[in-house]
Amino acid sequence: MTVSWKDGLKLVGISIICACAVFVCTFFMSYYLDALSVHGEVAENALKLYESQLLSAKLTCLISGLCLLLVSVVLLLFYVKLYLDGHAKQIGILKALGYGSGKIAVGFWVFGLSVFLGCVVGFGGGYALTPVIYEQMSGEGLPEVPITFHAELLICFVLVPTVLFAALAVLYALYKLRLPASELLRGKSELAKGKPRIPKKNRPFLREVFFETLRARKTLAFFVAFACFCFSAMLQMSVSMMDLASVTMGAIVLGIGIVLSVMCLLLAFTAISSSNRTAVSVMRANGYTLFQCGAAVLGSYSIPAVIGFGVGTVYQYGLLRLMTELVFRGVEEMKTYRFDVPVFFIVLAAFLVLFGVAVAVFTYRTGRTSIRKLMAE
Amino acid sequence: MILAENVTKSYTNGKTITPVLKGVSLRIKKGELAVILGASGSGKSTLLSVLSGLERADGGNITVSGENLSAMNEKQLTDFRKRKVGFVFQQYFLLPHLSVEGNVKLGAFLADNREYPEIIEALGLGDKKHSRPAELSGGEQQRVSIARALAKKPEILFLDEPTGALDENTGRSVLDYIAKLQTELGFTAVMVTHNPFAADMADSVIKMNSGNIAETYCNEVRKSAFEIGW
Ligand SMILES: Nc1ncnc2c1ncn2[C@@H]1O[C@H](COP(=O)(O)OP(=O)(O)O)[C@@H](O)[C@H]1O
Numbered sequence: 047m048t049v050s051w052k053d054g055l056k057l058v059g060i061s062i063i064c065a066c067a068v069f070v071c072t073f074f075m076s077y078y079l080d081a082l083s084v085h086g087e088v089a090e091n092a093l094k095l096y097e098s099q100l101l102s103a104k105l106t107c108l109i110s111g112l113c114l115l116l117v118s119v120v121l122l123l124f125y126v127k128l129y130l131d132g133h134a135k136q137i138g139i140l141k142a143l144g145y146g147s148g149k150i151a152v153g154f155w156v157f158g159l160s161v162f163l164g165c166v167v168g169f170g171g172g173y174a175l176t177p178v179i180y181e182q183m184s185g186e187g188l189p190e191v192p193i194t195f196h197a198e199l200l201i202c203f204v205l206v207p208t209v210l211f212a213a214l215a216v217l218y219a220l221y222k223l224r225l226p227a228s229e230l231l232r233g234k235s236e237l238a239k240g241k242p243r244i245p246k247k248n249r250p251f252l253r254e255v256f257f258e259t260l261r262a263r264k265t266l267a268f269f270v271a272f273a274c275f276c277f278s279a280m281l282q283m284s285v286s287m288m289d290l291a292s293v294t295m296g297a298i299v300l301g302i303g304i305v306l307s308v309m310c311l312l313l314a315f316t317a318i319s320s321s322n323r324t325a326v327s328v329m330r331a332n333g334y335t336l337f338q339c340g341a342a343v344l345g346s347y348s349i350p351a352v353i354g355f356g357v358g359t360v361y362q363y364g365l366l367r368l369m370t371e372l373v374f375r376g377v378e379e380m381k382t383y384r385f386d387v388p389v390f391f392i393v394l395a396a397f398l399v400l401f402g403v404a405v406a407v408f409t410y411r412t413g414r415t416s417i418r419k420l421m422a423e
Numbered sequence: 424m425i426l427a428e429n430v431t432k433s434y435t436n437g438k439t440i441t442p443v444l445k446g447v448s449l450r451i452k453k454g455e456l457a458v459i460l461g462a463s464g465s466g467k468s469t470l471l472s473v474l475s476g477l478e479r480a481d482g483g484n485i486t487v488s489g490e491n492l493s494a495m496n497e498k499q500l501t502d503f504r505k506r507k508v509g510f511v512f513q514q515y516f517l518l519p520h521l522s523v524e525g526n527v528k529l530g531a532f533l534a535d536n537r538e539y540p541e542i543i544e545a546l547g548l549g550d551k552k553h554s555r556p557a558e559l560s561g562g563e564q565q566r567v568s569i570a571r572a573l574a575k576k577p578e579i580l581f582l583d584e585p586t587g588a589l590d591e592n593t594g595r596s597v598l599d600y601i602a603k604l605q606t607e608l609g610f611t612a613v614m615v616t617h618n619p620f621a622a623d624m625a626d627s628v629i630k631m632n633s634g635n636i637a638e639t640y641c642n643e644v645r646k647s648a649f650e651i652g653w
């Protein structure tokens with residue numbers, strides 16, 4: 047088995063995130079660099095405006111760039127892991143036939159392709175949008191900022207991420223492939239790791255499923271938490287960005303936040319639902335109701351979800367506090383950032399509704415796989 | 424008692440309709456061990472799934488210990504399966520992240536059965552009860568799935584090729600467990616197998632041939648799993 051370029055391109059999620067990140071960074075960094083070059087021509091009375099424009103460009107670039115970089119790294123590692131788990135048997139066969147881990151892992155460079163694609167789209171889009179952003183940032187007394195093409199940005203935002211991500215995918219695959227062939231073949235990689243905790247004597251079955259499902263695949267739990275983290279942090283942040291930077295910026299962060307968190311959650315739930323198909327169909331065959339299955343299997347992920355949401359709230363508060371203090375330090379009209387309680391509750395309500403719907407939909411989908419279908423596989 | 428009258432079932436795949444059961448009638452008495460034999464593709468698994476309420480038949484009547492399955496909706500069928508039946512499949516279908524004990528609890532919970540540790544012992548799994556399925560051999564995994572089914576205290580146990588994935592010796596010992604526990608606990612057992620020798624273990628034998636019952640007969644004496652050929 048080699049990882050085909052089609053597998054590489056299936057990582058639409060990463061492409062989207064990279065496109066978003068590079069898009070935002072491209073036009074703000076272009077503006078920043080171009081605006082720096084006209085420093086001498088700024089009128090005396092517009093100097094303050096000029097500086098705050100520069101700062102605002104730097105702020106948005108930093109926040110969204112760093113935030114999205116983190117997200118894409120996590121997502122890439124997760125994809126590689128899911129891919130390896132899904133192909134554990136084939137990889138086991140290859141290893142049994144004598145292929146080295148290195149040889150298999152190198153094939154994972156194709157996962158860099160999706161990064162490349164996303165970055166190119168983002169860069170193109172960002173560059174195409176520069177006239178609009180320059181227009182928006184202009185003001186009385188500010189000289190016209192010329193649009194120049196920055197080759198160094200192309201390198202930083204397209205080439206470097208592609209190479210780094212390809213390398214990351216290969217290294218991570220190499221790390222995950224260290225198990226011997228026999229274990230990969232038995233499908234032990236994930237599930238038999240660690241001793242099962244001696245079950246509490248009289249823990250009811252459904253509660254046992256609840257906790258063990260969560261414990262068995264910690265990556266998935268982490269990913270659900272992460273999705274909810276993105277949702278909570280980015281949605282709340284977008285409102286503050288509308289106050290601190292610009293409405294456009296806030297709207298962009300809002301859009302990215304929604305796309306990102308919905309995508310992460312879909313991906314995680316798809317993986318959860320496919321890894322628990324047997325459990326749910328066996329439970330259904332024995333006479334458990336769909337509601338019982340849903341509450342015990344997918345419902346258990348409400349724990350990481352709530353944790354993710356909480357951490358996201360704290361994170362966005364901390365990040366914005368820090369950034370506003372760093373960036374606006376010394377600027378006279380310092381904008382202060384306050385925690386927005388009504389927005390918190392609105393975002394929380396939206397989150398609860400969305401998560402509930404996701405659990406219901408995925409439980410229904412998982413429950414439709416009858417045991418007969420599994421027998422035929 | 425299981426009573427089936429003129430049961431039909433077909434699968435639709437796009438435009439092609441495959442008739443799988445073409446009017447099956449049979450009667451299985453309470454407390455007996457019935458074996459269903461037949462070539463692969465003859466409809467054995469399908470018959471088992473309509474008799475156990477996993478799937479609904481298209482036509483005909485199925486009555487299981489006085490309850491008419493044909494008249495039930497999805498919810499009632501779920502409840503019927505909960506109260507009456509246990510399953511053992513060729514592929515075991517154990518929950519991989521639960522221990523042996525956890526898997527057996529799946530059945531015990533539905534019947535509010537607190538004595539399930541006894542069943543684990545009876546199937547010789549006492550010292551493995553904290554292991555996970557991936558750490559067990561095929562025969563042990565199948566014994567776990569039998570324990571899970573019996574922990575439910577089913578009136579009827581349905582087994583679909585329970586030894587299909589096992590070697591001869593392991594298969595014999597699993598069959599032996601089934602027959603012994605069946606006599607001991609007195610449940611009805613309906614077992615699909617493609618091992619013709621297993622017929623000698625049964626009280627009654629049903630032979631299927633492409634969606635029809637080809638032959639049924641009863642045995643005067645049951646042989647043990649170690650007396651039959653293989
Ligand atoms: N879900 C399904 N859709 C279409 N055809 C099916 C389905 N399930 C079973 N069949 C067909 O029904 C026939 C009988 O299947 P089955 O009952 O599994 O046979 P057996 O268990 O005797 O080997 C087979 O030809 C099979 O292809």
Ligand SMILES: [Mg+2]
Nearest residue numbers: 467468469583
């Ligand atoms: Mg079959």
